[in-house]
Amino acid sequence: MVHGIGSHIPGYSTRLAENLALNLGLTLVDEKNKRITILGQDDGKRELGILSLNRYRDRALQQEMIFAELTWDPIVAEEKAQLSFDNSGEYSFRRTFLNNSLKLFVNDTIPDVMMYNGTSRFPIQRAVGQAMCWLMSHDWQTLPDSGENYCDDRGVGGLSRIHDDFVFITHSLGSRITVDVLQLIASAVAVRAENDPDWGSIMNTLQEKEFTLMMLSNQLPLLQIGQSAPEVSGRIKELCEPQAPFADQRMFKTIRMVAFSDPNDLFSYAVPQSFLDEHVDSRLCPALTNVILNVAGVNKLFGGEFANPLTAHTEYDADPTVIDLLSHGIDTSEDNATKAGGCAWVETVSTTR
Numbered sequence: 001m002v003h004g005i006g007s008h009i010p011g012y013s014t015r016l017a018e019n020l021a022l023n024l025g026l027t028l029v030d031e032k033n034k035r036i037t038i039l040g041q042d043d044g045k046r047e048l049g050i051l052s053l054n055r056y057r058d059r060a061l062q063q064e065m066i067f068a069e070l071t072w073d074p075i076v077a078e079e080k081a082q083l084s085f086d087n088s089g090e091y092s093f094r095r096t097f098l099n100n101s102l103k104l105f106v107n108d109t110i111p112d113v114m115m116y117n118g119t120s121r122f123p124i125q126r127a128v129g130q131a132m133c134w135l136m137s138h139d140w141q142t143l144p145d146s147g148e149n150y151c152d153d154r155g156v157g158g159l160s161r162i163h164d165d166f167v168f169i170t171h172s173l174g175s176r177i178t179v180d181v182l183q184l185i186a187s188a189v190a191v192r193a194e195n196d197p198d199w200g201s202i203m204n205t206l207q208e209k210e211f212t213l214m215m216l217s218n219q220l221p222l223l224q225i226g227q228s229a230p231e232v233s234g235r236i237k238e239l240c241e242p243q244a245p246f247a248d249q250r251m252f253k254t255i256r257m258v259a260f261s262d263p264n265d266l267f268s269y270a271v272p273q274s275f276l277d278e279h280v281d282s283r284l285c286p287a288l289t290n291v292i293l294n295v296a297g298v299n300k301l302f303g304g305e306f307a308n309p310l311t312a313h314t315e316y317d318a319d320p321t322v323i324d325l326l327s328h329g330i331d332t333s334e335d336n337a338t339k340a341g342g343c344a345w346v347e348t349v350s351t352t353r
Contacts, residue, residue: 001013001016001017001067001068001069001070001168001169001170001171002070002072002128002131002168002169002170002171002174002177002178003070003071003072003073003171003174004112004170004171004172004173004174004175004217004219005108005109005110005112005113005172005173005267006105006108006109006112007073007077007080007108008071008073009071009073010035010050010052010069010071011052011069012069012071013067013069013169013317015317015318016169016316016317016323017054017056017067017069019317019318019323020065020067020323020326020327021056021065021067023323023324023326023327023328024056024063024065024327025058025063026056026057026058026063026064026065027058027059028056028057028058028059028061029054029055029056029057030054030055030057032145033052033053033054034052034053034054034143034144034145034146035050035051035052035053035145035146036050036051036052036053036134036143036144036146036147036149037049037050037146037147037148037149038050038051038070038127038130038131038149038150039130039148039149039150040123040126040127040130040150041150046123047074047148048072048074048075048123048124048126048127048130049070049071049072049073049074049075049127049131050070050071050074051068051069051070051071051130051131051134052068052069052071053066053067053068053069053140053143054066054067055067055140064140066135066140068131068134068135070127070128070131072124072127072128075120075123075124075127076111076112076115076120076124079111079115079120080107080108080111080112080115083107083111086103086107087103087104087107092104101310105310109267112173113173113223116173116176116177117226124177125177125180125181125184128177128178128181129181129184129185130150130151132181132185133151133152133153133159134149134151135161135164135166136153136159136160136161136162136164136166137151137153137158137159137160137161138160138161139161159189159202162202162205162206162209163205166211166212167211167212167213167214167326168211168212168213168214169214169216169326170213170214170215170216171215171216171217171316172216172217172218172219172267172268172313173219173223174215175213175215175218175219175220175259176219176220176223176224178213179213179220179255179257179280179284182211182213182252182255182284183251183281183283183284186206186251186252186283186284187251189202189203189206190203190251206251206252207247207248207250207251207252207253208253209252209253210252210253210254210255210256211252211254211255211256212255212256212258213255213256213257213258214258214260214326215257215258215259215260216260216316216317216322217260217261217262217265217267217268217313217314217316218259218260218261218268218269218270218271219267219268219269220259220269220271220275220279221269221271221272221275222267222269224275224279227279229278229279230279230280230281230282231281231283232249232281232282232283233277233278233279233280233281233282234277234278234282235282236276236277236282236285236286239282239283239285240253240254240282240285249283250282250283250284250285251281251283251284251285252283252284252285253285254285254286254287255284255285255286255287256287256289257271257276257280257286257287257288257289258289258291258325259271259288259289259290259291260291260293260316260322260325261290261291261292262292262293262294262295262296262307262312262313262316263292263294264294264296264298264307264308264309264312265295265296265309265312265313266309266312266313267313268312268313270290270292271288271290273288273348276288288348289330291322291325291343293319293321293322293343294307294312295311295312295315295316295318295319295322296308296309296311296312296315297311321343325343330343330345
């Protein structure tokens with residue numbers, strides 16, 4: 001789990017984790033969780049966040065889910081504090097209650113986007129990369145219980161768990177960050193593979209690896225504005241389809257990108273297929289699903305309809321349909337419906353089909 005804009009403290013995704021575990025029939029959770037303070041370098045110069053881990057299992061102990069929550073907020077907290085004067089009583093009492101609530105939201109969220117596009121970009125990416133390193137290099141027993149730690153993927157066990165199943169759940173800005181980091185990891189492995197047979201084997205594994213990226217309150221189209229074009233674009237078919245002529249150039253077999261958006265969320269956007277072709281590196285082999293639904297209730301107000309935009313941005317982790325879709329996906333055995341809340345769905349097919 002990778003959070004997005006706004007202030008977060010460790011434990012922010014507990015409701016989501018427990019709802020997913022119950023929906024999957026995983027009713028046991030280890031009494032002791034793990035909490036790793038992520039270091040940016042092995043010399044311990046800078047703390048980049050907290051990786052909190054819980055293990056959920058079924059009663060037969062046949063299935064388990066390790067839910068890992070990354071809190072990268074400490075990277076930006078100090079700079080964001082520069083706006084604290086605007087939240088103080090000296091200024092806030094002059095606003096109406098609703099306007100003050102909206103101003104607090106703006107002060108707490110907009111700076112994150114600006115900082116990711118500026119000086120905090122590399123440290124945030126480093127934090128996410130370190131979290132992935134721990135999960136892809138260690139099982140539950142070998143993950144540290146606590147303390148300040150640096151994951152060296154070049155050491156013993158580096159990326160040894162890459163064959164496990166991974167699902168990334170991201171919120172708002174977290175989607176942009178995670179897509180960027182997956183590409184950086186694949187690029188780094190490709191460079192190492194040129195001179196090291198062991199890394200060549202890992203590269204071959206990644207090229208057959210499928211990842212799922214569940215993007216809650218997705219913002220990819222908004223956050224692409226002002227960014228450079230990817231190194232490789234418009235080549236998804238020739239890199240990623242079965243019998244693709246240039247499959248040896250891809251980074252992954254597939255990254256399933258599932259974009260959740262509430263139309264009443266001011267910070268959420270559906271993703272057109274053209275976005276993948278133009279703005280996502282084709283070597284990631286992205287495949288797109290849009291999920292459009294109301295997580296905020298719609299009410300009558302002054303003769304019209306109104307849905308709280310803040311609720312529409314934050315309440316995905318409590319919506320039963322969202323939880324069901326995250327847990328089980330769509331049911332394609334019947335036309336026009338899923339088992340998740342009776343959602344209607346439409347499949348996009350190739351024009352050659």
